[in-house]
Amino acid sequence: MSQTKGKKVAVPVNDQGLESKVAPVFGRATYFCIYDLETGKTEYVENAGAISQGGAGIKAAQCVVDAGASLLFTPQCGDNAAEVIRSAEIEMYQSVEGTVEENIKNYQAGKLALLESTHAGFHHGEK
Numbered sequence: 001m002s003q004t005k006g007k008k009v010a011v012p013v014n015d016q017g018l019e020s021k022v023a024p025v026f027g028r029a030t031y032f033c034i035y036d037l038e039t040g041k042t043e044y045v046e047n048a049g050a051i052s053q054g055g056a057g058i059k060a061a062q063c064v065v066d067a068g069a070s071l072l073f074t075p076q077c078g079d080n081a082a083e084v085i086r087s088a089e090i091e092m093y094q095s096v097e098g099t100v101e102e103n104i105k106n107y108q109a110g111k112l113a114l115l116e117s118t119h120a121g122f123h124h125g126e127k
Contacts (some may be wrong), residue, residue, distance in 0.1 A: 006038060
């Protein structure tokens with residue numbers, strides 16, 4: 001996608017910095033890196049779902065929406081969180097293993113695929 005004006009990317013991370021690795025679990029990431037593709041400005045938003053007893057993905061998704069992101073790079077996403085993300089018209093992309101910066105560069109080069117599949121989520125107490 002070449003149109004970057006006004007686009008903010010959300011990436012789940014456990015540490016702050018563009019060299020941080022993408023967190024493996026969307027709903028339990030400590031922070032979301034919010035990167036403005038136009039200005040290069042970076043900010044970090046605490047993930048309300050990180051310490052939640054339940055509904056972590058939905059709370060995390062709401063953090064992404066509230067941060068004004070229009071894109072999400074994540075390795076995976078639960079069905080309920082994905083519903084929140086999609087309803088806000090945020091495009092979800094499958095992140096690659098690596099850093100926030102590497103994923104941004106891959107996106108700008110057209111190398112990230114849309115995240116097509118989601119999972120049922122990790123629910124406590126399910127057998």
